Amino acid sequence: MRNILVSLVSGTLFGAGLAVSGMTNPLRVRGFLDLFGTWDPTLVFVMGGAVLVMAVIWQVQRRMVAPFFADAFALPTAKDLDWRLILGAALFGIGWGVAGLCPGPGFAALALAPAQAIIFLAGLFGGMVLFRLTMDN
Amino acid sequence: MTPAHLALPGFPGADPVAGLIGGLLIGLGAAIMLLGLGRIAGVSGIAARALGLSTQGMGRLLALAFLAGLPLGAWLAFDLAGAGQGVFPESGVLLGAGLLVGFGTRLGSGCTSGHGVCGMSRLSARSIVATLTFIAAGVATVAVMNMMGNAA
CATH class of the missing domain: 4.10.860 (DNA Excision Repair, Uvrb; Chain A)
Incomplete structure (x- = not known):
């Protein structure tokens, strides 16, 4: 029960950050990606702020034996720069550019524009199911 | 709206202060996930986990709780800070x-x-x-x- 609350608080702060920074507005995200047009650098500050906090937190994490509320850290260990990483990121980037939404803002937008968010999330889940059926091994 | 003196020179449409504050909040959320539960706050992986499409990652209830927090936080921000609704395709x-x-x-x-x-x-x-x-x-x-x- 406690851990569920920790996860909920983490998601709530994350979602609040997405809304405050304007990342739940596809227009602003596409403005950042419109590098050769009327470029909107707001997303640089969003990612900069988040990376700044997490860069410090990773230094704290290195000095911890275990997380506060779990037995051990469970972190990604993959190191290889393979075609899956590149192709996957490229496909994601195309979808991101088309809609101006990535997964986090897609969920956060449920509170702000539910009709549109549900359609995007239906596509998101469909894509994940498709991956599971075809490429997951 | 950002006051005019906080705007970024040359980019009248940008909102660097709101961006930075939002980014710090996002970092704080990710920090709680890492130091609290020992996990990466990666939304796509957590969404796949919540749907039962991934065998790796946190427990499903934890995944669902994180995902539920995203609109909850956005709603709070919208209510308290007046975050905009956005323009969707x-x-x-x-x-x-x-x-x-x-x-x-x-x-x-x-x-x-x-x-x-x-x-x-x-x-x-x-x-x-x-x-x-x-x-x-x-x-x-x-x-x-x-x-x-x-x-x-």
Whole structure:
């Protein structure tokens, strides 16, 4: 029960950050990606702020034996720069550019524009199911 | 709205203060996930886990709780800070883009949160390459769409 609350608080702060920074507005995200047009650098500050906090937190994490509320850290260990990483990121980037939404803002937008968010999330889940059926091994 | 004196010179549409405050909140959320539960706050991986489409990752209830927090936080921000609702593309575009985002983030093992925030700050080579790739693909996509829009 406690851990569920920790996860909920983490998601709530994350979602609040997405809304405050304007990342739940596809227009602003596409403005950042419109590098050769009327470029909107707001997303640089969003990612900069988040990376700044997490860069410090990773230094704290290195000095911890275990997380506060779990037995051990469970972190990604993959190191290889393979075609899956590149192709996957490229496909994601195309979808991101088309809609101006990535997964986090897609969920956060449920509170702000539910009709549109549900359609995007239906596509998101469909894509994940498709991956599971075809490429997951 | 950002007061005029806080605007970024040369970029009247940008909102650097709101961006930075939001970014710090996002970092704080990811920090609680890492130091509290020992996990990466990567939304695409957590979404796959919540749907039962991934055998790795946190427990399903934890995944569902994190996902429920996203709109809850956005709603609080909207209510308390007056965050804007946004301008969305039409349904068919949203659905098709969602498919690409869902498939691509699973194949590429992450999205803007997992690779862009958590991985880049850890100096993960995979995450830096993924982030540069999806930004480049997004920039190219918007540029092509603008060209097609202007030609039509």
